Amino acid sequence: MSAALSVRRVSVRLGGRLALRDAELEVERGELVGLIGPNGAGKTTLLRAALGLLAPHSGRVEVDGRKAAPGRVPIGYVPQRHEFAWEFPISVEDAVMTGRTGTLGLLRRPGVADWQAVDEALERVRMAELRTRPVGELSGGQRQRVLVARALALQSPLLLLDEPFTGLDMPTQELLSELFLALAREDRAVLMTTHDLAAAIYGCDRLALLNQTVVAVGAPRQLAGDAALWQRTFGIGERSPLLRILAAAA
Numbered sequence: 001m002s003a004a005l006s007v008r009r010v011s012v013r014l015g016g017r018l019a020l021r022d023a024e025l026e027v028e029r030g031e032l033v034g035l036i037g038p039n040g041a042g043k044t045t046l047l048r049a050a051l052g053l054l055a056p057h058s059g060r061v062e063v064d065g066r067k068a069a070p071g072r073v074p075i076g077y078v079p080q081r082h083e084f085a086w087e088f089p090i091s092v093e094d095a096v097m098t099g100r101t102g103t104l105g106l107l108r109r110p111g112v113a114d115w116q117a118v119d120e121a122l123e124r125v126r127m128a129e130l131r132t133r134p135v136g137e138l139s140g141g142q143r144q145r146v147l148v149a150r151a152l153a154l155q156s157p158l159l160l161l162d163e164p165f166t167g168l169d170m171p172t173q174e175l176l177s178e179l180f181l182a183l184a185r186e187d188r189a190v191l192m193t194t195h196d197l198a199a200a201i202y203g204c205d206r207l208a209l210l211n212q213t214v215v216a217v218g219a220p221r222q223l224a225g226d227a228a229l230w231q232r233t234f235g236i237g238e239r240s241p242l243l244r245i246l247a248a249a250a
């Protein structure tokens with residue numbers, strides 16, 4: 001059976017420069033994979049290539065064995081929080097519904113199955129009580145949960161999460177971290193970018209270290225034991241506190 005997401009020797013050019021070079025990564029159903037790397041490493045670019053929003057200039061991205069293209073295969077996508085139009089006058093439940101119907105304009109009239117999916121998604125992120133609240137009145141953590149629910153409402157086998165932990169308090173981060181792992185265990189493939197390395201090391205099944213290309217892929221504890229790998233990938237010195245976190249995890 002083909003992987004849920006297969007990135008094969010993918011290079012992507014942006015603004016005349018290579019944002020990704022020969023990147024290789026496979027994500028299977030049943031696993032939560034953390035995509036980590038420094039600023040500008042190409043993490044969002046890789047997610048956008050998986051969504052079919054960016055065309056590789058070489059290599060190939062496949063989702064469930066088919067070439068990635070927008071809308072071809074449903075993919076639950078959690079963009080970075082600032083990318084959503086929070087000023088749009090829409091309630092929490094209607095924002096989550098856009099995960100199924102496509103646009104903020106709600107072009108398609110939702111049916112019973114759509115509302116069931118929205119209800120379930122809101123329950124899973126514990127936002128059911130705030131369902132009628134305008135999204136513009138939500139806190140950062142509540143907004144993040146709306147974005148996750150919106151991706152869940154699609155009920156797709158592949159979820160791509162772009163920095164879902166940014167600016168969250170520990171309880172919300174732990175809620176989402178447990179949810180992502182549970183979703184993977186329900187036979188979904190989950191790929192998540194994050195700068196929270198402790199969450200990545202302790203919360204993911206596998207990690208992919210990216211810096212323009214995929215430098216290493218493996219079990220977090222195994223990768224944590226290779227200090228030189230992290231120093232190279234993140235450009236950090238021998239006295240970086242990150243190395244202490246890694247030593248404790250290895």
Ligand SMILES: Nc1ncnc2c1ncn2[C@@H]1O[C@H](COP(=O)(O)OP(=O)(O)OP(=O)(O)O)[C@@H](O)[C@H]1O
Pocket residue numbers: 014015016018019037038039040041042043044045046
């Ligand atoms: N629209 C664009 N035009 C030109 N270059 C771009 C564009 N978008 C991103 N880039 C460049 O592509 C590279 C990869 O960017 P990308 O956003 O994928 O990195 P990232 O790993 O997600 O970074 P961060 O951790 O800062 O979010 C960077 O060098 C960035 O400057």
